[in-house]
Amino acid sequence: MNGLLALHKQHAKELTSVNGIEVPKQYNDLDKEYTALRHNVALSDYSHYSKLKIEGEEAFDVLDLAVAGDVAEIRDEQTLYTVLLDLDGSIITDVYVMNDDDSYVVLSEHLDDATLMNLFKDRMGEFEDVEMTSLTQSHAIVAMEGPYSWELAQEIYGMDVIGIPFLGFIALDDDTYIFRAGKHGEFSYKVILPVADAEALWKEIEEKGVRYELVKAGLALHELTRLENPYFSPTGSGSVSRDPRELQLQWMVRYDKDEFLGRERLLEKRDEALSKKIIGVVLQQEGEIEAICVGDSVVCGGEEIGKLVACRYSPSLKKMIAQALIDEAYAYAGIDAYAIKTTDGVEFKVNTTATPFINNHSMLINPNENSFVNPDKFRNMLEQLEAKQAEA
Template sequence: MSRLTEIHQQHGAVMGERNGVAIPASYCTADEEHQAVRKNILLSDYSHFGIAAISGESAWSLLNQLVSGDVSSIRDEQAMYSLLLDEQGHIITDLYIACDDERFLLLSEWVSGETLCEMLRAKLAGNEEEFEDIESIESLTPEWGMLHFEGPYAWELLAEVYGMDVIGLPFQEHMHVEDDLILLRSGKHGEYSYKLMGPQELLADVWKQMLAAGEKYDMRAGGLNYQRMARLENPCWEPDVFNAYTSCPIALQMQWAVRYDKDGFTGQESLSGRVEQGASHRVVGMTIAGKPQAVPQRGDKVMFEGNCIGEVIVCDYSADLEACLGRLFLTDAWAWADIDAYQVVTASGPVAVMTSAVPFARNYSFLINPSEHSYVDSTRPRDLLQQFEWQKQKEEQAQAEKDALAAAVDNAPKA
């Protein structure tokens, strides 16, 4: 048991398991943790991520033949989101690839570091002459772990602890902090999001440090249960949600993560053939304004003019957006956004739905500019809305002073 796990248990976390790793499922209610993500900061243990490293001059080339993205497009301290596919062109896992000086780091939420290494070694097998400059392929987990800071003011906490360079860190880039820790800005839920990775022993100390430093930001510690609502509002690929229906990037509307114009990669031929044939079904978003008496459930049929055209994959009510949100698996001809003619047959009767593009959430981080706003500095507004209010008050105050001066001049005794 790691020190980090001991800390979680000592502080009352409800433990669960993800990717074969014991990890907090929750510290408080999922709603409280979700609100922290949307309004403040949530600190979570993401040590379920598998982390692997590959080094050598031809490491990028080997990776490029394995993943769907173009690894040649990233440079040192940059990262990218990509997919690992099987030979049939189905998703095995999504992952981040970070170019870190003399090596590439592979980060996967769904497979272990050793599984990532096995896939790299399998691609290398029989091609050693082509990739003779590969120096090492190694799993960094479970010795390494990961902490996740997410929320509109995550940048401010991390800048306080690790310096102002954090504020200028672009999305999908990373920096080294302290001696052996790497901070990567990336995320799937639409808010400011940072992954801090390194040796488990160091992260245990960081966890305690951040709990103390985060108090004035109203930061919460959390588990992974908050992801259900966060990913309902900002959908991303999840095997447990989608694999029973499809693991094809085309059907999942994830072709943006595939580069068909680069040299061959695992699954490319099958996927290209499927592009030519066309997908039989596609995943599309759905919304229901307000909270209906019957919230659609997984497997409920989607009907149009008396015909079944698909099923509900996932659906739930978002109090933040005051609407039911979900994903539908529809026959390709009917898988379009902004259609209000479909009905879902629930246990309590039919419910009208509107198809929709994703994401759904109004991410609060869009209202935050680190150069102008602050959660803890009372001399600066917290967000864009407050900034407008402050500006309005200043203008009203200036106008009142101007009017008072004009009145004083008018009322002054005449010579």
């Protein structure tokens, strides 16, 4: 057992095994973890991501054929967030593809190491000058996430952290990367590093994070945060559809790329009429309502027009939020004429809405001007604006 896992076993509330790797499911009360992620800093272990290094003269060709996004778009220290499709043009999983000086690191949250490796081997075809190495067991991922995670990361790694753009990364050496990407709308820095170094980093972040009111968090938290900021989810919307059009995830594919697996069928489907689409739904009334469940009907004038595929109570909105697969003719945001009908026959009025459901706190933070710990600076741009207006 590695040192970081031993720490988790000692302190976490509950562990879970994902892709064959044990990580914390929950560290603290969920509301405490949620508040930290949405308002200051949460510390998490994402070592369960499968990690694959792809190198060689033909590494680009293999990747470009395998993923639906355009690998040519990403330069050194940039990352592509895209999907792997099957031959039917359906999404198998989302992946990050990091370009590290023309060798690549692929990260996948939803596939285990062997499945990911085999998917790429299947796609290698006649390419010979390609080498694949799994980093899954050798490397951990420690993440600082939340509106002030950039400030904490900067304390540890220096000013360069602030310059990392979304989906950018810095290679600290051959083995360690700081990668800025998250699936919850807040600032997020994932440190990909050798397992042997992970325990020391975790302790350092914990110690330096005290000033930021850092809270350790587990994976369970993200069942909620990823509904508030929807991403590809195999257990949520992905459980009812893998069609990029139905999921509103066409931005993850490049129709105009010459070749990639699933492209032919995807292009055929693109010309077919769309029958259903995932949209966001918010209850008109406030409060948590336990009677509302996945599978409940969405109705309009008594007629069923769709079903809920994911639903939760959003502490930020103080309302129930949901994703629903709706008949295309009705699948529009900005409509207040629908209701959720529970299995007991009770109807709750809803508004359809754009997603993300929430305005993330990180959008109010300018790392060059705001600070959580420096009393001479405002914590966010809103406070800054109010002070400016008061002064005027």
